[in-house]
Amino acid sequence: MRIAIDARKLRDFGIGTYIRNILIELSRLDRETEYVVLCRPDDVGSGDVLGRNFRMVPETAPAYSVGEQFRIPLSLARERVRLVHEPHYVLPPLVQCRSVVTIHDCIHLMFPQYLPSRLAYVYAKGSMWTASKKANKILTVSEASKRDILRFFDVPPEKVVVAYNAIDERFLSPANDERSNLVKQRYQLDHPFVLYVGNIKPHKNIERLIDAFGRARSQCPDDLKLIIIGDEISKYPALRQSVHKHKLDKHVRFLGFQPMETLATFYRLARAFVFPSLYEGFGLPPLEAMACGAPVVTSNVSSLPEVAGGAALLVDPYETDSIANGIVQAVNDETLRADLIARGRNRARSFSWTQSVRRIHQIYMEVAG
Numbered sequence: 328m329r330i331a332i333d334a335r336k337l338r339d340f341g342i343g344t345y346i347r348n349i350l351i352e353l354s355r356l357d358r359e360t361e362y363v364v365l366c367r368p369d370d371v372g373s374g375d376v377l378g379r380n381f382r383m384v385p386e387t388a389p390a391y392s393v394g395e396q397f398r399i400p401l402s403l404a405r406e407r408v409r410l411v412h413e414p415h416y417v418l419p420p421l422v423q424c425r426s427v428v429t430i431h432d433c434i435h436l437m438f439p440q441y442l443p444s445r446l447a448y449v450y451a452k453g454s455m456w457t458a459s460k461k462a463n464k465i466l467t468v469s470e471a472s473k474r475d476i477l478r479f480f481d482v483p484p485e486k487v488v489v490a491y492n493a494i495d496e497r498f499l500s501p502a503n504d505e506r507s508n509l510v511k512q513r514y515q516l517d518h519p520f521v522l523y524v525g526n527i528k529p530h531k532n533i534e535r536l537i538d539a540f541g542r543a544r545s546q547c548p549d550d551l552k553l554i555i556i557g558d559e560i561s562k563y564p565a566l567r568q569s570v571h572k573h574k575l576d577k578h579v580r581f582l583g584f585q586p587m588e589t590l591a592t593f594y595r596l597a598r599a600f601v602f603p604s605l606y607e608g609f610g611l612p613p614l615e616a617m618a619c620g621a622p623v624v625t626s627n628v629s630s631l632p633e634v635a636g637g638a639a640l641l642v643d644p645y646e647t648d649s650i651a652n653g654i655v656q657a658v659n660d661e662t663l664r665a666d667l668i669a670r671g672r673n674r675a676r677s678f679s680w681t682q683s684v685r686r687i688h689q690i691y692m693e694v695a696g
Contacts, residue, residue: 330691331363331408331424333399335390336415337370340526340558344611345429345468345492346414352684354378360691363406365399391450395419410695412687416451418458425694427687428462430455432608432630433475434530441529456480463694466687468492468609471630490686492609493678497587498618502595510592514582520552521654522597522621524590524612527557527566530605532626532644534569539603539650541573546655551578556593558584594619599657599664602626603644610634614678617671622664624653638674640667 334350336342353362354377364374365386374383384406388398400421403411410425418428435442435451442448459465459480465487467473473487510516521540527533533555540553553575560566560581570579585593594600600616602625613625614634623639625631632641640657643649656663 328410328695329361329363329406329408330695331365331403331406331411333386333411333413333415334364334366334370335386335388337366337373341431341611342415344495345431348493348495348680349412349414349684349687350377350381352680353688354381355681356684356688363408365402390415391417397421410691412691413458413462416455416458418454418461420457420461422461425696426462427464427466427690427694428458429466429468430458430472430476431468432472432606433479434606434608436479437475437606438530462486464488464690466490466690469630469633471633472608488686488690490683490690491678492611492614493680493683494611494615494618494675495587496680498591498594498615499676500591503592506588507592507596510589511596516596518550518552519548519598519658520554520580520596521599521601521658522554522556522593522616523601524556524593524615525602525604527555527560527563529563531557532603532605533557533566535644535647536601536603536650537566537569537575537579538573539647539654540579540601541575542647542651543654543658544578547658551598551658553579554582554593554597555579556582556585556590590615591619594621597621599624599654601650601654601657602631603642603650604629604631605644607631607634613639614675618675620668620672622657622667623671624650624657636674636677638667638670 334346337346358378362381364383366383368385371383371385374381386402388395396419399419403424408424413428416430418426439448459482470489473489476487525531594616600621600623602613604626606629610631613623616623625639626644627641640653642653
């Protein structure tokens with residue numbers, strides 16, 4: 328039997344993590360099925376770490392393009408696959424084989440104002456509608472996302488299957504003192520700090536986080552800083568404007584993308600991790616922070632309470648004072664901090680890519696017949 332997995336977004340921040348872990352776990356779990364991995368030409372070499380039953384096939388059709396609507400079905404027909412897994416919400420209508428699609432969240436439908444244009448909204452809504460109707464099974468990453476999918480699309484509940492995300496195992500590794508010292512020196516971390524990690528799109532609520540941090544500083548150590556790790560800061564000048572507005576230029580630092588080992592060190596060194604997102608299909612960063620022993624403050628909306636599982640301090644992301652109070656408690660209350668750290672480590676270990684991919688593999692086998 329031959330199964331195709333669309334891995335063109337292998338290098339993306341969130342979707343890429345999802346695809347990488349599916350491929351890695353499938354290579355451990357299934358050495359019999361033949362897997363065809365559609366990927367960008369410069370990712371063909373990444374298949375060397377997978378089993379002999381994985382074949383990387385270059386595909387140049389850009390994501391979210393008219394071209395992919397025709398070229399992906401042609402590639403699948405040429406490879407004679409029985410089943411395709413589209414790990415994002417685009418499933419071209421011309422695909423003839425059986426199919427599984429992952430819809431991670433419904434953010435484009437819930438916050439259309441954050442899309443670049445009306446056309447982008449129409450494309451996203453049309454693609455998700457087509458995928459939800461055409462796919463034999465829909466995978467999603469939380470019960471909250473499943474509820475959203477059922478709300479927006481008229482599909483039977485049994486068609487939507489939840490397979491949770493999980494963190495990279497390296498976040499569970501013990502701290503490395505040598506690396507910690509190197510990171511401290513390189514980034515001049517001679518002060519306590521609260522940390523945010525993730526992309527910096529508007530629904531991540533970082534402007535409100537900056538305001539809340541400014542309010543919290545009066546009740547926290549004078550040298551407390553806010554470190555924001557996220558890429559494409561130049562696309563959102565309003566964030567730097569917010570820092571200037573609240574006179575926090577000396578107290579807020581923006582850092583770009585960081586490799587995983589460095590990121591884990593930041594989590595371990597943080598006084599608290601704050602993630603006041605307005606919406607998440609799953610939300611990996613809070614779980615990564617928990618695994619590394621950082622007390623977590625996160626939102627009481629969407630999937631975040633489900634993922635946190637009682638191991639984080641929940642705040643109202645629409646109320647700046649609520650976020651500020653959460654920061655103050657997580658930074659100052661030693662009893663609460665110790666409790667959050669202990670519960671957080673246990674919660675992070677309860678999610679497993681091995682367990683999730685076994686469920687995904689089971690769905691492949693059921694759909695493929």
